[in-house]
Amino acid sequence: MLSFLSELKVPITNGLLLGGLYGIIGIGMSMIFGIVRLVNLAHGDLIILASYLSLVTMTLFPVSPLLTLIVVIPAMCVIGFIVQYYLLNRVLGKGMNPPLLVAFGLSIIVQNLLLLIFTPDARTLLTSISVKTLPIGSFLNIPVVYLVDFIGSIVTIALLSRFFNRTYLGKAIRAASDDEGAAQLMGINTKSIYAIAMGLAMGTAAIAGVLVGMTFTFYPHTGPEYLIMAFGVVIVGGLGSLLGTFLGGLILGLAQILGAHFLGPGFQLLSGYLILLIVLTFKPTGLFAKG
Amino acid sequence: MANSLLRVQKIDVFYHDFHAVWDASLEVEEALVVSIIGANGAGKSTLLNTIAGVLRPSNGTIEFAGKKINGLMPYQAVQEGISMVPEGRRMFPRLTVLENLEVGCYTPKARKRKDEAIRRTYELFPILEERKNQLSITLSGGEQQMLAIGRALMCEPRLILFDEISLGLAPLVIKNIYQRVKLINSEGITALLVEQDIQRSLKSSHKVYIMQSGRIRLEGKPGELSQEDIRKAYFGL
Numbered sequence: 001m002l003s004f005l006s007e008l009k010v011p012i013t014n015g016l017l018l019g020g021l022y023g024i025i026g027i028g029m030s031m032i033f034g035i036v037r038l039v040n041l042a043h044g045d046l047i048i049l050a051s052y053l054s055l056v057t058m059t060l061f062p063v064s065p066l067l068t069l070i071v072v073i074p075a076m077c078v079i080g081f082i083v084q085y086y087l088l089n090r091v092l093g094k095g096m097n098p099p100l101l102v103a104f105g106l107s108i109i110v111q112n113l114l115l116l117i118f119t120p121d122a123r124t125l126l127t128s129i130s131v132k133t134l135p136i137g138s139f140l141n142i143p144v145v146y147l148v149d150f151i152g153s154i155v156t157i158a159l160l161s162r163f164f165n166r167t168y169l170g171k172a173i174r175a176a177s178d179d180e181g182a183a184q185l186m187g188i189n190t191k192s193i194y195a196i197a198m199g200l201a202m203g204t205a206a207i208a209g210v211l212v213g214m215t216f217t218f219y220p221h222t223g224p225e226y227l228i229m230a231f232g233v234v235i236v237g238g239l240g241s242l243l244g245t246f247l248g249g250l251i252l253g254l255a256q257i258l259g260a261h262f263l264g265p266g267f268q269l270l271s272g273y274l275i276l277l278i279v280l281t282f283k284p285t286g287l288f289a290k291g
Numbered sequence: 292m293a294n295s296l297l298r299v300q301k302i303d304v305f306y307h308d309f310h311a312v313w314d315a316s317l318e319v320e321e322a323l324v325v326s327i328i329g330a331n332g333a334g335k336s337t338l339l340n341t342i343a344g345v346l347r348p349s350n351g352t353i354e355f356a357g358k359k360i361n362g363l364m365p366y367q368a369v370q371e372g373i374s375m376v377p378e379g380r381r382m383f384p385r386l387t388v389l390e391n392l393e394v395g396c397y398t399p400k401a402r403k404r405k406d407e408a409i410r411r412t413y414e415l416f417p418i419l420e421e422r423k424n425q426l427s428i429t430l431s432g433g434e435q436q437m438l439a440i441g442r443a444l445m446c447e448p449r450l451i452l453f454d455e456i457s458l459g460l461a462p463l464v465i466k467n468i469y470q471r472v473k474l475i476n477s478e479g480i481t482a483l484l485v486e487q488d489i490q491r492s493l494k495s496s497h498k499v500y501i502m503q504s505g506r507i508r509l510e511g512k513p514g515e516l517s518q519e520d521i522r523k524a525y526f527g528l
Contacts, residue, residue: 175383175394182381187369187398187446
């Protein structure tokens with residue numbers, strides 16, 4: 001029993017760390033789902049767009065990918081604001097389909113723009129920490145980049161939750177997400193609130209994009225993979241809770257790595273989706289849904 | 292007669308294809324309590340929502356403090372000094388009582404005097420201070436109505452629109468809430484109420500309008516209207 005547990009130390013640690021990355025991939029999607037009631041089908045592609053933006057910044061200034069966040073976060077925030085304000089806001093309140101179609105169109109445009117500019121070659125955000133490992137105890141080696149992913153995710157979510165609970169803007173965003181009409185009656189311009197929320201969500205996508213680029217290789221067509229991951233995180237974690245999204249990421253990460261450990265690497269994705277299916281069957285609102 | 296703060300002239304309002312308000316004109320003088328009475332579906336809430344900017348009149352004008360305001364969005368109307376207590380209270384359920392109030396003074400001008408506004412609201416409704424850290428969804432119906440009124444007061448409005456504030460509340464609670472409305476009005480804030488309860492409105496207003504089938508049928512001071520005329524206008528006889 002004891003040896004069985006110690007054998008699981010490695011996959012559990014890896015699963016949790018990978019789950020942290022999934023958390024940050026899902027958080028922007030969850031925010032927009034909860035606040036604007038919009039399924040942003042372009043979320044994955046916008047994450048990959050951030051990866052490429054980081055790549056470009058790295059070729060211009062030879063710095064570590066993490067430092068490119070100084071450029072990539074504001075750039076993605078502006079892109080998010082513009083996309084919401086000038087594109088998505090126009091189709092909100094016109095039923096389910098128009099916003100979905102606009103987001104889907106955006107996804108195709110981003111993918112093909114990336115393909116056009118960067119060619120279909122595999123890329124990665126090379127950094128010295130990509131190959132380092134951190135020994136913990138005598139038989140546990142943690143890839144440093146996974147640790148960076150995990151910490152980045154926690155810090156982002158902690159900052160976001162502070163923003164939502166402490167600032168005026170954060171409270172206004174929560175109010176608009178609770179009741180758009182009533183929020184307008186309080187003097188809140190909900191359309192610009194939505195644009196700000198999308199800007200924030202894209203800020204988190206920028207962080208996700210840089211972390212993903214440091215951890216895995218990416219191509220112009222990698223976006224949908226992360227969209228599905230984000231979907232999974234949102235479904236498992238439930239809407240309206242930042243912490244829930246993070247925990248949803250952890251559960252998904254654990255499920256994948258443990259599945260791979262017991263059933264073989266081919267089952268990594270499948271075991272994640274099985275958990276998804278189970279949650280959808282027994283608690284379709286998500287495990288940590290609020291209100 | 293005091294200066295008119297709100298002047299609605301000959302407006303028509305459509306709900307999609309439905310002609311909900313026909314050729315309605317009304318005038319609300321500064322510092323008065325004015326009520327619009329009518330049965331369900333008479334168009335009174337539609338009229339109120341149009342003044343708040345939620346709906347747009349297809350023609351006619353709405354002037355507030357001498358300025359034309361039809362076409363403004365609700366959040367812009369708030370900046371002009373019109374605040375609304377919406378029908379069904381419309382709390383932000385996942386925000387605490389205090390947060391609901393804070394969101395009420397979102398406009399930059401009101402935000403500067405937030406602490407003062409919160410203190411005044413607590414004076415008016417002490418129960419809200421006791422419950423300030425609770426989620427608003429845990430409040431009773433009457434407390435929620437108080438919170439909705441307190442929230443609408445936070446932006447220091449000149450005119451408050453009350454949409455059916457007695458709906459679904461116990462008589463004692465209603466009485467209490469109407470006493471607060473009177474107190475609010477005594478501070479010089481103008482009030483325009485929409486109400487189904489004729490007697491309550493006659494007792495608490497300086498002037499009433501009676502609506503039926505989307506039209507204003509009768510207007511006047513409560514003391515000057517006969518019961519017979521009111522009944523006829525209310526039921527459209």
